[in-house]
């Protein structure tokens with residue numbers, strides 16, 4: 001899977017470890033057609049080994065989000081694998097209301113516009129998450 005080999009490269013370059021559990025969580029998230037909630041990820045984990053606690057999934061997600069390999073979609077309370085993890089970016093998401101698929105944009109113009117308008121309003125941006133809901137191409141016809 002392209003996303004997994006990208007992730008391995010990214011982690012190697014940054015000197016952080018993509019442990020088997022982190023890798024597995026990323027694989028599950030990346031393998032899903034629509035964003036997965038934590039419960040959906042848990043369901044697919046194999047807990048027959050030592051890693052029996054759901055907390056390992058949350059820790060793995062924290063790591064993956066921190067490294068920009070996974071994005072959290074607040075409006076869906078779900079996670080999606082990043083499509084552009086090799087480059088630093090602020091993402092915008094197009095979420096289809098019908099099939100729940102997510103497309104990821106990385107418009108630096110959108111990010112800059114938000115940043116500048118926030119600055120004009122005297123607001124210090126810590127993080128921006130733009131989630132746009134609508135209908136995807138497949139569901140629109």
Ligand SMILES: [Zn+2]
Nearest residue numbers: 082083084091
């Ligand atoms: Zn991304």
Ligand SMILES: [Zn+2]
Nearest residue numbers: 096099136139
């Ligand atoms: Zn759709």
